[in-house]
Amino acid sequence: MTRRFGFTWLILAVVLLTVAPTGKADEARVPENFQRENLVAWCIVPFDAKRRGPAARAAMIRDLGMRRVAYDWRAEHVPQFEEEILQYKRHDIEYFAFWSWHDAMKELIKKHGIKPQIWIMCGQPKAELYQDKVAEAAKSLLPVVKQTKELGLSLGIYNHGGWTGEPKNMASICQYLQREHDANHVGIVYNFHHGHEHIADFAQSLREMQPHLLCLNLNGMADAEAVKQNAGRNKIVTIGQGKHESAMIKQVIASGYTGPIGILDHRSQMDAKESLQQNLDGLRELLMD
16 A cells, blocks of 8 residues: 555656646747736726726736736726826836826826836828828827927827828838937837738738837737628637737747737726636737647
């Protein structure tokens, strides 16, 4: 009996020694910017079906093993701005980015010493000539370009469709602002879920944006035509359940991009924790494939 007990423990020890290093090896295959603690949670405030407040939201992010949040908001959330900052500090979460702009944030940024990226859309230009379009779109951003520069913040041009959502055009706007307004703090925030029309030539789009990329937000990607025909109802898809995101993510990794990576909730019918968890799981499976 004693010999059998000892033999059983010997087998168990061999199994544990065999399995443990494999798990570590799998994690080592994941690029640093794709590792969970470095991912940025995005679209988790107005889209959360559980309508969490700042404390519950911060706890949710910590429970998921994440450490960075890009904060999106609506008018109802303005009174919570400072509490959100305090809860992130309390839970050791980086206040990574802030959507658009609100004047209430200026003093809060100074008071709490945070340095969020500011993500904003350009105005759609009406000019006809290409360079005039670039100049017009760039000039629509000048007030926030000045504000962010004074505060020492990065400003990300956010793709949301239209002419100013095209990678080539966003890169041109960045170059114009850097050249004409010494705005080297301006870059690009690119979202898969607003880029279905770029799937076919994503590698080229990535090359155009990469020198300016501040963050790249992932999503499961259905065919562009299917999204169009379904009026965008399958625009937001869990990572790993679409047709194209695996190839696109592999292109991102192959490009040598090592900057921030975001994942979405953006599904108002779902608990944000569940939505993020699904994307975390799907992303890990793709990276382990």
